[in-house]
Every structure is written in C-alpha cells, then in structure tokens.
Amino acid sequence: MKIIKSVQDLAVNGALPTFDEPLHVGRPNMGNQESFLTYVNEIFERRWLTNNGPLVQEFERRMADFLGVKHCVAMCNGTIALEIATRALELKGEVIMPSYSFIATAHALQWQEITPVFADIDPNTHNLDPNSVRKMITPRTTGIVGVHLWGRSSPVEELQAIADEHGLKLMFDAAHAFGCSHNGRMIGNFGECEVFSFHATKFFNTFEGGAVVTDNDDLAQKIRLMKNFGFSGYDNVIYSGTNGKMTEIAAAMGLVNFDAMDEFVEANRRNHAQYSTQLNAIKGLSVLKYDECEHNNYQYIVVEILDDFPVSRDEIINVLQAENILARRYFWPGCHNMLPYRAFYPHAGLILPNTKIVADRVIVLPTGISLPDNAIDTVASILRLLMSHKP
Numbered sequence: 001m002k003i004i005k006s007v008q009d010l011a012v013n014g015a016l017p018t019f020d021e022p023l024h025v026g027r028p029n030m031g032n033q034e035s036f037l038t039y040v041n042e043i044f045e046r047r048w049l050t051n052n053g054p055l056v057q058e059f060e061r062r063m064a065d066f067l068g069v070k071h072c073v074a075m076c077n078g079t080i081a082l083e084i085a086t087r088a089l090e091l092k093g094e095v096i097m098p099s100y101s102f103i104a105t106a107h108a109l110q111w112q113e114i115t116p117v118f119a120d121i122d123p124n125t126h127n128l129d130p131n132s133v134r135k136m137i138t139p140r141t142t143g144i145v146g147v148h149l150w151g152r153s154s155p156v157e158e159l160q161a162i163a164d165e166h167g168l169k170l171m172f173d174a175a176h177a178f179g180c181s182h183n184g185r186m187i188g189n190f191g192e193c194e195v196f197s198f199h200a201t202k203f204f205n206t207f208e209g210g211a212v213v214t215d216n217d218d219l220a221q222k223i224r225l226m227k228n229f230g231f232s233g234y235d236n237v238i239y240s241g242t243n244g245k246m247t248e249i250a251a252a253m254g255l256v257n258f259d260a261m262d263e264f265v266e267a268n269r270r271n272h273a274q275y276s277t278q279l280n281a282i283k284g285l286s287v288l289k290y291d292e293c294e295h296n297n298y299q300y301i302v303v304e305i306l307d308d309f310p311v312s313r314d315e316i317i318n319v320l321q322a323e324n325i326l327a328r329r330y331f332w333p334g335c336h337n338m339l340p341y342r343a344f345y346p347h348a349g350l351i352l353p354n355t356k357i358v359a360d361r362v363i364v365l366p367t368g369i370s371l372p373d374n375a376i377d378t379v380a381s382i383l384r385l386l387m388s389h390k391p
C-alpha cells in the first residue's frame, strides 16, 4: 500500500492555503514588548541580574496570590524544580509515575538516583490510573508523582488516599497545568507540593522557568535554600543544593506575560472550540475535551485518531508537516520505551497497555495567540481529505 506523505499524494491540485512560516506546537505567547523593555531598562539601571532579585520576588508574590498558595519558589526551569522538590521531600528507592509524560518527569527522579516505576494511565483521562498505581507499590516505594497531563487534573483524591494508606509522599508535576483548577481549586494546592514549567513552549512562559509551590513552610524554606546551593546565610551551607535560580530577565517576562494571561487563555479557548467543532465532525477523530466547569489554559489541542480513520496517525503527521503544519505525537512512545528506562524494564509494555494505546493515537496541533486565522480551517480541510481517502 502506498504511504501518504503529502496532500499531493491525495490528488488535490493545490487549492489549500500554504504557510510560508511553519506553524509550531508550542509557539511562544508573548505579552507587551514595551512593558518588557521597561523592565529590561530597570534591570540595567539596578545591576541586579539574579539571586532573588526584586522582579523574581514580585513574580513569586503574584504567582502565590494567583494560585492561592502560601509559597512559590521560582526556578530556572521545570526539570530542576522537579529535582529539587523530590530531593527536598527526601524521596528515594522507587517512585511511581505515569510512563505517559514528558521524559523530564522520569529523568528528574533518575538524576536523584531514584527509580521511576511506571504505572499505566486511564485511556479516557490520559492521567494515572489509581488501580495501576496500587499494583506498583513495593517496600521500596517512597512516593508518587502525578502528572496533570494536558492541564487536566490527575485523580488527586484517589492518589492522596493511596499515599496516605501506604505512608507515601505525593507530589505533582503540574508542568502543563498553570492556570488550571481541580474542583474549582487552583492546581498548585495539591499534594506535598506541585511543580510548574514556564518553558517557552508553555502557554505562559518566562523564556525558561519553573516553580515549586506549596503551603508547607518548612518544605518551602528547604526548597528555597536548595535552589541556592543550600546556603543559609553567608558561608553557611546546610543542604546539598544546586543552582536552580530564576534570573531577573526571566521574571520580567513572567510579569509581562501575567498581564497578558487572560488574552492567551482566550485565544487558546477559541482555537480549541474551533478545532473541536471542525474535527469532531470528522469520523474517526476526537478532540480531547476540557471540563468547562474548571479553569483551563487550553494549551494543548490533543486529537485522538481512532481505529475507523482510514489513514494512520503517523501518515497524518507526515501530511500536515509537509504543509508546514508541525503537528507532534507527544508523548510517544512513553518514557518506558526510551533509554535508559527501556533497558531497565524491557517488558514494561506488557503492563502498560493503555499507555501504548494512547501514545499511538495522539497528535497535538498548533495553537496559541500567533496561530494564523486560516490555520484551523486548513488543518480541518486536510483531515477531511484524508478521511475520504480510500486506501
């Protein structure tokens, strides 16, 4: 059977719009440039560039207020924030997490010489399946890292119940979930602590950046010291720390983007609604829903390619990419299929059937404030063409 690589293979004669610039998943949203430059001028005048500067402090205050948490410790990226959080919580031995996540969740554990143990997901939510988590608990288990995938909350209460029952520490990788809520409460308020990413590709960015948020005073203080090499005052180191500090320029971007956040969410919400209307009307496609009773950032347009779609997921991606629409297959093939984990658990796939099903059928499409007006119509036209393709 011929592999479809482009719209031309479908015998269409160039009637579709073309994009000179690639349409990226994760194209950064950026707030007001003038305001950002004002902050940059202030930074130049002040000559205070990093190490808990005034803009980082303001950023942390605004974050904590927005989320309704006591402490926000800003960091240089989400991965270091995860590493510091797991270290501050004294996780060791084995920690359970979903295989269906970005590789950073697993690596952050592995770098602390903690063994990530992969549990399966619920294929409906793409989040951890509590029954699978239970099965993975051993005498060496010390914690669970839930991931609020795509910004939709993990089964927080069920995971907390398991953690309490087995004396485990529960924390969340909330890299996707800034600005999202669970039962009306902002994500950031669950578990021992939660970790955000403000990477450029997230709907809200600080160039690179992240944060650990928590209500626990002692934990926050420990994390604050650990991100600054473990210093407690001049010449006195009390923890094995690292350099996890956010810079002033990153905080400036965060402050500017805070002011524009409603605009980012609204653009994402509109794009999600438009994609949903158009793509859900095509047999064999299903756009992941967000619970409209919650706060959502709508940053990921996740489409599941079901069995009755006549063209494979990877062919769809090839065709879209050939048209400069850079769709992605996040988080294929699952952490357990990547090194070093594949070598540790060569048979993990046998106990992660839902991870495989979901990882094999997801594509993520471009969104954000810079998405051209005709992009969604074009994606839908291409997918309709593919749907009507007879192999």
Ligand code: T4K
Binding pocket: 024, 025, 026, 027, 028, 077, 078, 079, 080, 101, 102, 104, 105, 147, 173, 175, 176, 196, 197, 198, 199, 200, 201, 209, 210, 326, 330
């Ligand atoms: N936990 C979870 C669940 C995560 O998803 C992540 C990160 C983390 C933890 C770790 O947080 P950080 O340490 O990153 O703060 C991207 C991001 O690098 C990564 O932050 C993110 N998750 C992951 C889901 O996506 P890639 O491999 O997709 O990046 P890349 O370079 O392919 O960029 C994506 C697209 O965005 C490209 O088409 C280009 C475009 N782009 C990218 C950048 C950086 C732009 O248009 N402008 C830009 O400045 O990983």
